[in-house]
Each structure stands twice: as structure tokens, then as C-alpha cells.
Amino acid sequence: MNAVMPQSTSAPEQGSSAAVFAVEKVNLLGMTRPELEQFFEQLGEKKFRAGQVMKWIHQFGVTDFAQMTNISGKLREKLEKVAEIRAPEVVHRNYSKDGTRKWVFRVGDGAGSLVETVLIPANDKTGARKTLCISSQVGCALDCSFCSTGKQGFQRDLTPAEIIGQLWVANQSYMEDVPVAERSRTVTNVVMMGMGEPLLNFEPVVASMALMLDDFAYGMSKRRVTLSTSGVVPMIDKLAETIDVALAISLHAPNNELRDELVPINKKYPLEQLIPAAQRYLAKDGNESSRKHITIEYVMLDGVNDKAEHAQQLLKLLKDLPSKINLIPFNPFPHAPYGRSSRNRIMAFQKTLSDAGFVCTIRQTRGDDIDAACGQLVGQVADRTRRAERWQKKVASQQGEILRTQGD
Numbered sequence: 001m002n003a004v005m006p007q008s009t010s011a012p013e014q015g016s017s018a019a020v021f022a023v024e025k026v027n028l029l030g031m032t033r034p035e036l037e038q039f040f041e042q043l044g045e046k047k048f049r050a051g052q053v054m055k056w057i058h059q060f061g062v063t064d065f066a067q068m069t070n071i072s073g074k075l076r077e078k079l080e081k082v083a084e085i086r087a088p089e090v091v092h093r094n095y096s097k098d099g100t101r102k103w104v105f106r107v108g109d110g111a112g113s114l115v116e117t118v119l120i121p122a123n124d125k126t127g128a129r130k131t132l133c134i135s136s137q138v139g140c141a142l143d144c145s146f147c148s149t150g151k152q153g154f155q156r157d158l159t160p161a162e163i164i165g166q167l168w169v170a171n172q173s174y175m176e177d178v179p180v181a182e183r184s185r186t187v188t189n190v191v192m193m194g195m196g197e198p199l200l201n202f203e204p205v206v207a208s209m210a211l212m213l214d215d216f217a218y219g220m221s222k223r224r225v226t227l228s229t230s231g232v233v234p235m236i237d238k239l240a241e242t243i244d245v246a247l248a249i250s251l252h253a254p255n256n257e258l259r260d261e262l263v264p265i266n267k268k269y270p271l272e273q274l275i276p277a278a279q280r281y282l283a284k285d286g287n288e289s290s291r292k293h294i295t296i297e298y299v300m301l302d303g304v305n306d307k308a309e310h311a312q313q314l315l316k317l318l319k320d321l322p323s324k325i326n327l328i329p330f331n332p333f334p335h336a337p338y339g340r341s342s343r344n345r346i347m348a349f350q351k352t353l354s355d356a357g358f359v360c361t362i363r364q365t366r367g368d369d370i371d372a373a374c375g376q377l378v379g380q381v382a383d384r385t386r387r388a389e390r391w392q393k394k395v396a397s398q399q400g401e402i403l404r405t406q407g408d
């Protein structure tokens with residue numbers, strides 16, 4: 001069966017003869033250039049149509065084939081019949097006063113199929129750098145002990161359309177009132193650092209990052225697309241073979257004992273495997289600017305991983321790994337077993353690392369007026385959705401009761 005052509009569904013359309021089958025339209029949003037070229041060739045069209053359509057979709061945010069004016073009317077009609085451009089449904093959005101934007105997307109049925117995306121503008125005069133944090137899975141199986149997403153469990157992998165759709169919607173949010181001809185892409189940086197472990201949803205994540213780098217789509221530079229992993233060692237090597245993007249490691253602990261507790265995948269791939277994998281990633285041929293250093297993420301948990309001895313252990317661990325360290329003040333969520341390190345503790349930790357020659361930054365806490373930790377907004381929306389579902393069921397059962405009573 002061909003993956004890129006429209007498929008007949010097995011059930012006949014309601015009210016039609018059994019011989020007529022509904023055709024499921026192909027969603028072009030998540031297709032890479034080679035896939036789209038194949039799609040057009042199978043339609044009997046030239047390959048270059050792929051680039052044209054990609055520009056309409058990703059650069060101008062156009063979903064209606066009728067607006068694609070450099071494509072013949074006949075081809076547009078053909079596309080209407082077999083294809084569509086469909087982003088995941090936005091069920092909640094929130095724009096903070098400080099410029100942070102958050103979206104919750106529904107990517108399936110029920111309260112458990114929600115993912116969130118956050119856009120953070122740089123905290124400088126221009127605010128020109130806009131970084132989008134994208135989710136790769138619904139929930140997460142890795143259950144890091146400080147993570148709100150991990151507490152929701154794993155639901156499923158996102159498709160390429162659901163992953164790139166988050167970037168598409170974020171750009172679109174700045175284009176809505178702009179005439180098509182004047183539209184431009186606003187998001188400048190992407191980090192695959194939202195819900196889920198991106199290396200455990202490898203192909204869809206790589207396909208989405210290929211679209212981010214493609215000049216016919218988002219044309220982002222390799223060093224502005226970052227994949228963040230908790231440390232799936234074999235997949236770090238596979239990533240190095242597959243695509244050239246920047247790498248971040250969610251480290252959070254400077255020794256195995258503590259990391260086993262905070263990031264349980266460490267039991268499978270301990271630090272003596274993880275650090276060499278990061279070194280191999282940087283040493284890979286074709287070393288571009290994206291591979292000059294690894295970003296190390298380190299969440300600051302009060303009294304847990306933020307002591308002077310931890311800073312010293314971290315220095316030792318990273319001494320042969322070109323790295324930039326990003327200290328992340330913990331955002332507590334309901335029932336979280338940790339608290340946020342004090343400002344003084346974080347500053348002291350930073351000083352130790354900076355004095356030793358590392359570039360060490362402290363992540364600004366942003367968007368506080370719209371929610372707190374990653375995964376938390378989904379929790380809140382899911383709670384509301386579940387409440388709404390319960391309420392709808394209650395109303396339906398009460399209506400059934402009334403009808404039954406009337407029929408008696």
C-alpha cells in the first residue's frame with residue numbers, strides 16, 4: 001500500500017451504494033520534500049510542484065488550494081479531491097503579557113490526547129528571537145521524577161503533521177491579519193524539548209526537523225534547531241548519522257546515583273555511556289556550527305542537586321565535553337516532590353561553573369501569568385475537559401431519564 005496516496009476507507013459512505021467508498025484525504029502538512037515529490041509524481045505531475053506547494057503551506061500559511069495562484073486550476077481541483085492541509089486542533093491558547101504564547105492541541109479523542117507548545121520571545125530590546133518549544137509525544141514514558149509530563153504517562157507518538165503543525169500554528173498566530181503576499185515566518189528557533197522524548201519517536205521527529213531546515217519550508221539554520229534528549233544513547237548515534245541539528249542533554253544530575261532517581265533512563269544508559277555519546281555527536285564528520293557544543297540542561301531542585309559538591313562533580317563530568325550549561329529554576333506543579341532552589345543557591349552554582357570557564361546561563365522564568373511548568377497547562381485543560389465530559393454524560397443520562405419517564 002502506498003503511504004502517500006489517498007486511501008479508500010473500508011466502510012461505504014452513509015446513504016451511498018456499497019460500491020462507493022469514502023476517500024481519506026492525504027494531509028500534506030507533515031510531508032517532507034521527497035515525500036511530496038513522490039506524491040506529485042504519482043498524481044502524474046512534475047516534481048517541482050512539491051516546492052511550490054510547500055512554500056504556500058509553510059511560508060504563507062495557506063491551507064486552501066484555491067489560493068495557490070501559481071498552480072493551474074486543473075491541478076488545484078485535483079488536489080482538492082485527494083489532499084488537505086490540516087494542522088492539529090487548538091483547544092486552548094494563552095498569550096502572556098511578556099510575549100510568551102502557549103497552545104494546547106488536541107491530537108485524538110478524549111481528555112488524554114492533549115499536547116502543549118510554548119513560544120518564548122528573547123528578553124531583549126528587539127524581542128526578535130522567538131523560540132518555540134515543541135512536543136513530540138502525547139505524555140511520556142520516561143517518568144522523570146521532577147516532570148509534570150512524566151506524571152501523565154505515555155499515550156502515543158505524534159505524527160509529522162502533528163509535530164510540524166505546532167510550528168505552523170505558532171507562525172500563523174502572527175500572520176492571521178497579514179495579507180498573504182506580505183507574510184513571513186516569525187519563529188526563529190525551535191527546541192524539541194516539550195512533552196515526550198523526541199528520540200523515542202525518531203522518524204516523525206526527524207521528518208519534522210527536515211522540514212524546519214528545508215528552504216522551501218521554514219529554512220531555519222541548523223544551529224537554531226535543537227533536539228533535547230534525556231539520554232537515549234543508541235539514538236544519539238543514529239541522530240548523528242541522520243540529520244545535522246544542535247543537541248541538548250537533559251542532564252539534571254552530576255552522578256549516577258542521583259540521576260538514576262531524577263532521570264530513570266539513566267539506569268539503562270548511565271553517564272559513562274551518555275557523555276561519550278555526546279562527544280561522538282560533536283566529533284561526527286561534517287561538523288557544522290550546530291555541533292560546536294552540547295547544551296546541558298540542569299533543573300535546580302532545592303537541596304537535591306544544587307549544592308556546591310554537585311557543581312564540583314558537574315565540572316569534573318563535563319571537563320572533556322564542550323558544553324554550555326543552562327540552569328533551569330524548577331517550576332513546582334501540584335504534588336511535586338521538589339521545591340525550587342533559592343536565587344542565591346542558583347547564582348552560587350552558576351558562579352562555580354562560570355569561574356571554571358563554562359558558559360552558564362540561568363533560564364528566565366517566563367509566562368508566569370499564563371501557567372507554570374511544561375506539561376502543567378495540559379493537565380489543567382485535561383481536568384477541564386474531563387469535567388466537561390463528565391458533565392455532558394450526566395446531562396445525557398438525565399435527558400434519557402426524562403424521556404424514559406415521559407414514555408411511561
Ligand code: SF4
Binds near residue numbers: 141
Ligand atoms: S523530562 Fe522529558 S523525558 Fe523526562 S518525563 Fe518529562 S518529558 Fe519525558
